[in-house]
Amino acid sequence: MSTQLGNAAKKITTRTVVDMKQNGEKISMLTAYDFTMARLIDQAGVDVILVGDSAANVMAGHETTLPITLDQMIYHTQCVVRAVERALVVADMPFMAYQVTSKEALINAGRIMKETGAHCVKLEGGRHIADTVKKIVDAGIPVMGHLGLTPQSIYKFGTYKVRAKEEEEARELIEDAKLLEEAGCFAVVLEKIPSKLAKQVTESLHIPTIGIGAGVHCDGQVLVMHDMLGLNREFNPRFVRRYADLHTVIDEAVGAYVKDVKDKKFPGPQEQYD
Ligand code: KIV
Secondary structure (H helix, E strand, O other): OOOOOOOOOOOOOHHHHHHHHHHOOOEEEEEOOOHHHHHHHHHOOOOEEEEOOOHHHHOOOOOOOOOOOHHHHHHHHHHHHHHOOOOEEEEEOOOOOOOOOHHHHHHHHHHHHHHHOOOEEEOOEOHHHHHHHHHHHHOOOOEEEEEEOOHHHHHHHOOOOOOOOOHHHHHHHHHHHHHHHHHOOOEEEEEOOOHHHHHHHHHHOOOOEEEEOOOOOOOEEEEOHHHHOOOOOOOOOOOOOOOOOHHHHHHHHHHHHHHHHHOOOOOOHHHOOO
16 A cells, blocks of 8 residues: 555655664754755755744844744644655744643644644743643654753743753753753754753763754754855854855855846757747
8 A cells, every 4th residue: 555654665754753863873863944945955865854943043033942833833844744765854832822821722733734744743841831742742642852952931931041051950951951851852852051960961861962052062963054055144152063155155156147147148049948
């Protein structure tokens, strides 16, 4: 039978990423928010695609991730899911889609799964959302956790600096990671925490950790695609490695096009109809 799961021996599932940790194979994860880029990175072999609420920043130009709505996340996730054949697709639950009650969180997670075809959802937070995570997982929806710097709480932290440098916060983070694992998370993102702490968390969990600014010891790594492709020159944190300079590529291509149009060199004879 050719079902979505049945015909996809090579498809990445939540089970695959847990197995990757057990087998010592690192997990690659990138964000995407639209069909074209999702197809490109899926075909290039990324294991996990996160439809991040960072869409609020890179797609919509907001300063924080707070303004993006559930309907907007559903729209972006639908665009990505249409493109993806191999990668596991994770959809971020946006700010206030899961914090009010567990019941509302489950309804919203259900909307994401039913309306988009995403494979799982991601929530930010530790002990305060553990019961909610359990409820969502119990309903059959896989959940990825997110600890450390959790951008939806930026107004509580007041800064995007490295988290959990102090002993007490580090201890809490280790406990939170354990609680998320017990609640049923299949993986957890660790954002902007000291590498030593990420190593400790990674070694204490059976589920994989996926780091962003959390060092090499995590079971996988995630970057915002626009940052690693060099589309965004203004954002230069230490943890981003630029694998391309698409800002320059696009700048030069558009500049050449504008010049050709002005100089009447585009379109040429081969680019028009008789
Ligand atoms: O929204 C996002 O892009 C994220 C990553 C930074 C992990 O949550």
